[in-house]
Amino acid sequence: MQIALEKIAMVLAAFQSTSVKALVKEQRSFGFWSPRRCDVYILSYQAGYLQDRLEVASLLWQNNISADIMYDANLVEFEHESHVDLCTREGILFAIYPRPRTMRREQAAFKVKSILKGTVYEVSRQDLVGWLQHQIAEQKRVDLATSGSSAYPDTLTVPVPSKDTSAPEVQLILPVDTKKQKKHVKQMLLDRAYERAGHLKTAVQNGLPMLAVDVPNAVFDTLMKNASWITDEETWKGITASMPTVHMAYAQQIREAAAKRKAEGFPYLMFYATREERMQILTLN
DSSP, rough: OOOHHHHHHHHHHHHHHHHHHHHHTTTSSTTTTOOOOEEEEHHHHHHHHOHHHHHHHHHHHHTTOOOHHHHHHHHTTGGTTTTHHHHHHOOOOOEEOOOOOGGGGTTEEEEEETTTTOEEEOOTTTTTTHHHHHHHHHHHHHHHTTSSSSSSGGGGGOOOOOOOSSSSSOOOOGGGGTSSSOHHHHHHHHHHHHHHHHHHHHHHHHOOOEEEEEEHHHHHHHHHHHHHHHHHHHHHHHHHSSSSSSGGGHHHHHHHHHHHHEEEEEESEEETTTTTEEEEEEEOO
């Protein structure tokens, strides 16, 4: 049996030319048979936020969401072609704009635009994966219905989006007098907590170093307040002032060990107090 590939291509091209324009105009689909670069495009309006875009892409890739990022060099291209035109031409469903941490204030972490519908959504960090999975699954069901075929193989069925089990669970508990704050303020606090939890989880997965130390309880609590004592001489003098002279060499050992971990690029350092058998995590960066 011979398969006439040229005839199949011609029929498919004719189907595309008559159906896709109408589907896009109706904001329904880019067409089942249309090539697609990815489902999600992560971009910024200005240069210098590549790391933020990479972090978002990594999160989406971990959850099997097809995504690509805009590199700073591509900002020049946007002078000649808008991101909407680019996404439309390449069949991309959603454009994500991660808000820089210094510019979020009372806004959600992400602005997400549906390229087909032109609708803009405000999405929090903890909701991003589940929201995208649901939206993409729904869109692919529409795509299947517009394919022009009456039967679809099992491999083309779209799975129901599952809960993002890799995401850290964060519960926001506020005092009674702050519970009446506006919803977007609470969302901002929740986003920050969620982001920190995600960073800590990644640090643990990559290997979280620990220092087991034998110091008085009061000294241990002081060391855990912040990491300034590792590099700031005045802060260090304040901590060691209450320590016996015979323990100064040991205190310096602790400081040098913490400084080494900081220099190695670890974002967190776990301390274990041998006297009270308790642990705390110190943020180094």
